[in-house]
Amino acid sequence: MKSFKTSVIALLIVCTIIFLLSACNKEEDKPKGKPGEVTSQLSPVLSIQQRNDGIDVLAVLENHSNHTVTLSFNRSKMFDVAILDSSKKEVFRHSKGKNYEKKREDVHIKAGASHIWKTKWKISAENNKAGIYTVKANFLPNKIAPGSLRTKSLTVEETLTLQGGSEEKMNNTFRKIHFSGKDGTYKVSGEARVFEGSFAYSVSDGHNVFIEKSERIEKGGPDWAPFSFEVKIPEDDLPINGTLMLELFYYSPKNGERADTLAVPLQSFK
Template sequence: MKLSNLFMLCIIVILGVIAYSLGVRVHVDVNQKPSVTEHEASKPPKSVPSKPSGETTNPPEETPKPPKESEQKVYQNNSFKNVVLSEKDDKIIVKGQARVFEGVFQYAVTSGNKTILQDHYQTEGAPTWGDFEISFDQSLVEKTGETFELFVYSAKDGSKADVLTIPLK
């Protein structure tokens, strides 16, 4: 074994021992990104509100807050995340992040089977999530049912892959 490999192995073991002693557990699921959890013992205890003697009350139930109308819907899939639409000065703006091969992906505005606009965009390449911002005229979007698509072409057969479809109206 090379000395550098032995050194790296020692560092990994030391970091593992430190993480274990701090109560950090890393769980890796094949279908998801790693998640980090702590020991129950290392979490502070939940405080229970005190009540006057003889009074029995149930703890207050947390009611989910309704979404605000001003909140934007966020779209994502394996290749695109944090994708949001906004409108400004007669333009539709699509912002988000992409993690695609060599940072190149395609986008299209479609109406049924008809493609109204199609182009490509380049950002940082995988494994990095690269930011993007695409804008186009609102005048392209006239009918209900028109969509904006983000996608990559498959290296295997040239078909669309990882298509993220966003309704425009």
């Protein structure tokens, strides 16, 4: 009898251990991250390509979870893309001028897969305005399953550097721009015609502004007058991967905003 009781107790202990191990394994199989976190499931990505007829933008949602994610939309406007220049002026918006229907539609993104939306900023190579632009994409579902909707997790932005067209680097205020130098030291010269003979310039990499200064020329508009200056950026501040962009402009006496910006790529780093 004693031997039987001992066997029963031993069996119960074994069953308890098996149950605990099984529970632990189930906990490990659960997706990591807080319940309902969109960021643990979807990763928004932008792919930007400069072509002869404009800028192709691919707005992508990648599913990094181990299950299918369903995005529900209550209108045909599923995403939007905006492009802003260095003065934060919007130069393109995908949804501008479009009419959207109110209709329910679901997008299913399988585990490890992605869904792509496309748009295009149509500008010819000749009319490209060199400069550093910010591209922002916003995905607009009203429901996500499984999980809860966190709109801030469904936005992404990237920097677009336009090298400009084939025409001479000039506009109504600046012309005959020449520059030389490398690795943080550059000489810039040209001609300008500006109100009261004063203009400004900045140097940035799309994320950081390294220099912003004003310059004076001998004559004010409408006459053209020569200018030259030197740009120096510490070696430690140079980008590891990116383009240093010089932007020439003047501040409008009407509203104080940047006007007639001319952008020139000084050097690309890779």
